[in-house]
Amino acid sequence: MLLYGALNIKNRFLGMYKQANAGHVGCSLSVAEMLTFVRFGWMKDTDEIILSKGHAAAALYSMLAEDGTLTEDDIKTFYQNNTYLAAHPPVNKIKRIPFATGSLGHGLSIAAGLGLAQKLKKTDKQVFCITSDGEINEGSTWEAALFIAHHNLNNVVWLIDRNKLQGYGRTEDVMKLEPLADKLRAFGFEVVEANGHDFESLENAKSKSQRATKPTAIICNTTKGNGWKTYEDKVDCHYLPMKDDQYSLITEEVKRDFEKRLTAIG
């Protein structure tokens, strides 16, 4: 069940960040349900997932431990010397990570190329690309968007982690993205909006995407640092590691949130 998957994934990466005393916690909390949903609620085993916002690598690694690609021993090496599990996804070492990411604005082009390859090979493989919203500043993201739309690569699904925060401020203060949905629509995408933390909402987005003939862009509205009450929706949660008391509070909040959702669905 997705709720249990998300709980495990979150708990695992929170532990990884704590052990490493590392930042990017908020970036992973932002994208946790999206990753969980794509991997366990949508994609086929042969499909590809590209985490273009590579700074949320811990969430990706945790997801890959959840599906058995990585072992718990692998996970323990996160951030240590002599590890493959660097702070950003590595080159050519882990199944299900076809490309290293971390420099923003590459992932959507990777998805475009993988999508085009499937069209040429006439396979039914799909490509899921999760970008941040900040990286939509990158010109290459728009190059990729034009390319995907022009070639009608409807085997590409673009999920945007729309937490409205980027490296040094709020997206609308740094370089306005809104009206984002209109922009993407004008570029030729079927645009769907969803609550990126809510599986029912993501399920609806999936249904709309599957009915679409055009490539889909799903704007997943999220909260950066979701569950980290001290720094939720603040730039700080992008950078700061968790202190001991904060770690306890976050894990309690994650548990509380899980139980609430479980109760809600009966």
Add this chain to the structure above:
Amino acid sequence: MRVEFAQSMINAFDKNDNLVFITGDLGYMALEKVQEKFGEKFINAGVAEQNMITVAAALAHEGFIPWTYSISPFVTLRPYEQIRNDVCLHNLPVKIVGNGGGYGYGIMGATHHNIEDIGALRILQNMRIYVPFTVSDVEQAVEQMIADKSPNYLRLNMGAKISQPVAPFNQWRKIKDGTKGVVVGTGPVTENILNSEFADDLEVWVVSIFPIVELPSELVSSVNTTQKLITIEEHNGECGLRETLSYHLMNHLTSNIKILSLAASGYPSGKYGDQKFHQAENNLGGEGMVKELSAFLC
């Protein structure tokens, strides 16, 4: 070389339909037959070179051999990080074709020239650079690039026109013997020495694949004997042939040698002209080159 390159691609597709050709919206009056031949595997990626390179990397990941084409600076320096991260770090067989390396685009101006491409790309992991010398080299270079599982860059230019016979395409080729000094050149600009009054006295080599890993022992021996080395490149010497050759030579020198580097420094007068104008301004041809060679060889 553009005509020969286009024909080489058509011939190669007959043998290997895994090739995909991607142009950055260039190739008018050059690629039409390639487009016809490649069909759905010919893609115009538009004026969007960053995306083009990464799309090519992903196609290579899926087993294709993608060829990306544009004017040299647009397909190398503009998408440099995409080449570094998505192609080279992953060691994918993406083939990058830059037309008009050096001052090949002449009067089109500085934005269309590329005198940093070899230097910028030769330092990237896994990258191998192919620099044809004559038009006959092009098809052989293309065939070698298809067999090469690494990322490659092909630097196209006007082919050299010389009277000497040239061996089949290879990293190192000796064009002629001579006793007063050794010339090592890369690319067609080497013809300026071969066609000059100094040619009879000089041993001339052409290097056509980078990075240089080792030197032919015959070349090392000639350099040690004549004690005079001339490098010629339509490229910046700091990051180009001069620098890499000097490093590799250092470990093999048994005598004191003098080096004359003929290289592209940029735009000394700030003015523009055809390829020969820029070569002359940089002492890669014309009177400037003659003066440099006279002083060095006297």
